[in-house]
Amino acid sequence: MLSDEIITGIKNEELSSEIKHKIENHWKDNIQVKGFNEADTANKYYVLSMFPYPSGSLHMGHVRVYTISDTVARYQRMNGRNVIHPIGWDAFGLPAENAAIDREIAPDDWTEQNVTYMKKQLKQLGCSFDWDRELTTSDPQYYKWTQDLFLKLYNAGLVYQKEALVNWDPVDQTVLADEQVDENGCSWRSGAKVEKKILKQWFVKTTKFAKDLLDGLDDPLLQDWRDIIKLQRHWIGECNGVGFDFKILNNGVSCDFLSLWTAHPEYINYVKFVAISDNHILAKTAGTKCSDRTEKMDIVLENPFNSQEIPVYVTSELEFPPMSDSYVGIPDIDEQATVFAKKYNISYNPVPRLASQKQIEDQQQNMCDKAQQLSIGGYWTSVKLRDWLISRQRYWGTPIPIIHCEKCGAQPVPKENLPVILPKLSKLVQRGRSQLAEVEEWIKTTCPMCQGPARRETDTMDTFVDSSWYYLRYLDPTNNEEMFDKEKAMKLMPVDLYIGGKEHAVLHLYYARFIGHFLYSLGLLPEREPFKRFLVQGMVMGRTYRIKGTGEYVPEDKVQILDLKRNKAVAKETGNPVVISWEKMSKSKYNGVDPDEMFKTYWTDVAPTSHRNWNSNTFPGILNWQRRLWLSIRDFLKHRNDPPPMISLDKFRSHDDYMFDSRNYYVKGTSFNYLISQQLSIAVSKQQGLTNSIRSMPPAIFAHSPQFERALAVQIIMLAPMAPNFASELWSGFVSAPNRLNNDGEILWDKTVFEQCWPETDMDYNLDLVCQVNGNENCVIKIPRKDMEKLSKDEAILLALNQKRSPKYSESSKHFEYRLSGIYWMRKYCQYLDRSTPTKEKS
Template identity: 50%
Template sequence: MITNSIQKYTWFDGCFDFILTASEMSVFFFYRRFPIAIIKRHFYNETKKWEPLTAEMKHQIENYWSDKINRKSESAAVPSKNKYYILSMFPYPSGKLHMGHVRVYTISDSLARFYRMQGKEVIHPMGWDAFGLPAENAAISQNLSSETWTKSNIEYMKKQLMKLGISFDWQREIATCSPDYYRWTQFIFLKLYEEGFLYQKEALVNWDPVDQTVLAEEQVDANGCSWRSGAKVQKLPLKQWFIKTTKLSQSLAEGLQEMTEENWGDIIKLQRHWIGECEGYNFDLPLKEVDQTNVTIWTRNPESLKSTLFIALKSSHILVKPDYRNPSSTILKINAVNPLNGHLLPVVIADDLDYPEGSESLLGDPLADKKISELATQLNLQLSANEHDQRTAEEICQKALSEDWGGYKASSKLRDWLVSRQRYWGTPIPMIHCKTCGTQPVPVNQLPVFLPASKGEAKGHSALLNNPDFYNVSCPKCGGEAKRETDTMDTFVDSTWYFLRYLDPTNLEAPFDPKRAAAAMPVDIYIGGKEHAVLHLYFARFMSHFFHLLGWSTEREPFKRLLVQGMVMGRSYRVKGCGKYLKPEEVDFTGEKPVEKSTKKPLAVSWEKMSKSKFNGVEPESVWNEHGIDTMRLLILADVSPRSSRHWSKDTFPGILNWQDRLWSIMKRWIEHQKQEKTAISSFDKALLEKQENLWYDARNFYLKGATFSIHHSQQLSVAISKMQGLTNNLKKVPNNFSLKNSLQYERALGVQIIMLAPLAPHFASEMWTAFVDNAPRLSTDFAWAKTVLDQSWPQVDYDYNLDLVCFVNNQQGCTIKLPRSQLDTLDEARALRLLQQDHLFIKYNSAQKILSTKFDHYPGMDATLAVITEPKKKQKACS
């Protein structure tokens, strides 16, 4: 029987738990007939006793600290110059976190906590990429509305993220399916239209027969299959909306030159390959017989427009269709207008010409190509009197730009972004079609165009097509009957600017305040998967360049540094020959090699991206229920670089579990030593104390330097953990009969150990810090003893500690010069070079050679490198 006691208990219920008094428990039992467990609390903050570490105790520690480890949000303030913007790609609300989510958000949280301890004003927001096909299809399969399904998933995933201890600024939270957000996506869409970056035309599009919608070129893989459904894509002619991303292709290409390989890795090459070489120009030539349609031509030589006789198309071009074809001729029934001189240009079908890479159209300039000249002769086409036009290429481009028919630099293979989608769950396109006035933009004061409640979503077509209340409207220009656009936007449009809305999530007057954008941008580090290294990054970069063009943003490039994290891989078991995947319980592991349990057939065992269909996924909740939140955080960060794939296996667990046990035992010994009576120190003890002080002084500085570099400069969190474990090993080595009560350097080293652990395992470190502070003699002035561990400043390497100036000569390490931090911090390239030239190794190796270039890299409190390239030695002539 439970008495009415003040003793607190922990109630475990699935992945969430509650702290209740005994009287509260009795009430809870009344409503809950099947209790799972009642566990007495017995950890340090409750008992002031350091008991053995168990999984049960880890849960209790995390329950206690869960509401204490995050600072209050300050999102209302304009960021200061000391800001640090950490952005993780926002998730599609699938319903539950998977291990990929755990990895990316644990990385971002660890960095956010680290930079807060470094004194930075950290911006660490979170939101939901909530529109799109996956949500709509999942809702249909569950017989729910997309809105209901999405909102319930957001609620559950948010609880999981809070359980995981991620320090997001929830006051900045956004969801792309909220009218408060998509109102401004529509506003940006209209601004693109106003500035000549948006158009609608018929195009041969990629049609996904499974998801029943159009896909952009970027959403079709190398095998011609949909990036989402995997279905073979079909080509269909449809009238679609396009964003003219090619118009800024030269700007986007130039922006890549501002990025370094250190900050962007091979993503620079992927972006450059996608954009292509911007060595020519795009021109849009209107078609005389077809309203609101033009043909886009790419050419290296704009002056070819002066002598062009016709437009050549491949037979696969969208314009080569029965309505426009002459049965007995290669010349189509339509003509293009040359905006340079007003001449009509016949449009001809010719597959054997030398088209630019990725292009299906060509200017028929007989002066530029022998094949074109021969074709012009066959077609009996001759140059007109305007062939002596003296305008230069620059003048032609300027005319085209001013009259909005092209003239901008681009590559031949890059295409404009097709953004129409024929499905329901997306941002409504704010355009209206009137038979009298043509296509008209929705007035800004009528935004948002609300996405109506679904009247029965059906796979295969948009619910908007079945909603006359939505599409029957008045023309905003003439007031007559008109139809609202029923296509919605590609969800990638929503994610082109979300990082700016985070800075100003409640703004009712504009998408964001330019002053806030100027203060916070660019994003200092952007964390996400490599699958978005081309599409999303390209579109987001385009929108940022567009905002810069409008004067809304001072930065062209939105992201200073990328951390492209690798996938979390699970071990899969597939029957050889048939491709059938097995669940682990269907595998027999008793022999030398695993086989199918029922048939004994051999298996192909491999590491693959976690997937339900491959039965190789792991539910995060199962891991943290067994081992605790912080243990899982450390497991996901340890062993491999964040940029590398993470093979998830229980075989790797002992390393982290044992490390936590070692830390726990170190604290146990610390507490025991502090309880001992203070005794006089003999001369022998003084010598031993001095020796140990030097060892712990050196260990603290050495491992602190390595961990700080690994987090701040390379984001190699796994290496940082290795450095921390090295310090743990040094702290564990305490001579017999040695009292830690008198050791300043052990106190400093143990405090630094816990502080370095705090960004990675905040609950565990908070518990460790409480015991450390409660029992410390407080010999050190390094720490803010009255503050929690997460409110400590990140520790610094001592100014009298020797750091390294590592010198390289002609790409070979020449020498290492030791300098106290106080001197190395103030070192510049010229003084570093003088030190190198004075070194006897350099003099012996290179005294007679001329120095061609030097490169000096240095981070305060860290080692420095000096790389020198010298003139090659001349070969001596042989004696005659």
């Protein structure tokens, strides 16, 4: 209970900012919940929001995603689920390194102070995270296991090193991942035009799992991924060919093999030449350009199936497969390969044709099996998909656990020697080079094979490696023996609900799914897909300013606005034109809105719910609703303490019935939006509808109606997951009222709002049985819930056939379907369509 001072506030005072902050200060330590019960894994619900990068402070985009996950977590707990709701920090990466360089401090110090501040903000937000599961990817106790994951991939033959063309930022002087380059080919951070550069890189052979990952998108486990599945399909591509590794002979390049894709694996024995474009890494290395001619290269490939030598041509004469810069020439099978071979005197013999589709499929499988046995590919993939380039030439990342020995070559660091810890640097001094490569005392080491002198790998891993498996470490964050306990993973995976932005729909989700599939193949996970449901939260957009021409982002205080409506502005210092637009909030774009100002002005139980450009005008509607709820409790207390005269029996019954109907209608709708559609903004609208019904009642109903009392209790309970502080205060006022009318155990008067059971519709309340003919609605039958739960399919069809049907369907039509869809009741799992309306509407 609250102190008399604040209870008196409910009775007598307006809901001022001062009162709101008193409420928050009182309840912030009382709304936290018990953590996950390890003994009750059968009832688990794992809700996970994508962890934040500790950039310095939260912005409103963070507020949105974490209030959504907290709302879902609280809702599931109130429905009796044993909830895992962890949080951590995606702490490695280029932004922290650059920020540390600019401030002349160590990136670990910079990251630690940011984590401290952002953690304080998250706690101020009131989120019910499992803080005992907190992790930071830059902690050696975390990246020890990222390195262990690398070794698992290495030992499975999925890691290799070769030269590659990479994205190079000429301003930040660093390699960029594909997702860090915008649609105009500019760096996401500096705005500079990205260049291509040849560097020796480490890769993970994700293409081995391409077909598996594509087929996994049809897994019935996945729920409500919507267009995210389409994006994943597009990224992977149609897996209609097979990749094979051909050994490079007398090459002079730092690569032992060339990965080649062909749509005709059944005829791979008959390859007579390979063609590449002048954009291919081999052509770039040799300095060969063939925009108008064809040139035979000095290098030769070896066909791994018959040891024949295969010439390589750089040419522009052939039509390469889409998004590919290489072509496997099989004359007599492919017409353009035949023409090319004749023109350049490449000898070939007629290819024996396989007589049937079954023979083709059998031979394809035969060649794939042979390739897999030789560890040279043999997996179905798409022509456009590339292996995962994980090398980054920077200090602030997970060290790649490889040791280079002149005698033994590249050797993995033994597991017992993990973690390979980053050396402590007092500060980073210059962009454009990896200071890690200059720490000689760290680089010099001993070869694990011959015990001779050796050198450590100085590349660090892409931060996507850190985030590809963090959802598993949350399950077992203190395990010092393994990445995670297999038995725990078998009981607690997959994640039930994953929440994040659509901008992560391709790469992060692709890599996380890949690791899930890989670990499943090792027998460490119960399912190959790591996430059941994926909830895409709408992005909160902030206004950005970019110098026209260079694309450089600049802060708003360095811009002179000439005409905001027409998006006209110039840079204050130079007068150069500035392009104004709306983009996802980001520190690097100088467009983040710090929630501290919102906390001060509005308090933490207010958060934007719309997918739109940031605008504080979102708040008045929510604030007005809070005020009306506040007044409802005040009036309830007033009329219970000093009951007004009773109205006529007929009017009382009419109002009491209406509150019964409103309660059930809005419980049904709000629960549907919490659990099934997860449209929380619509759940707010439904609750506002119940508030309208409550506010429309006369004083006598406040004082004497059992159904009003039930409806008001439900109003507060359904608000609690979204506004835990405010709902706790309202509940404190509600249970302090005298003359209680419902004492049958439905309302737990001596318990907090979070200890109440989530409300259900009454058994006597009518639900809708929707009857369809060929997918079109024919009629709707009202059926009490108690009968709906016992209704069989045959009984439903019989009911439908006995209804008056639309004239456009014949009497003999038997193509009726019944549909019970909508919210799954947590106990009875009775489904129904969210269509019913109250018997009367009031606003």
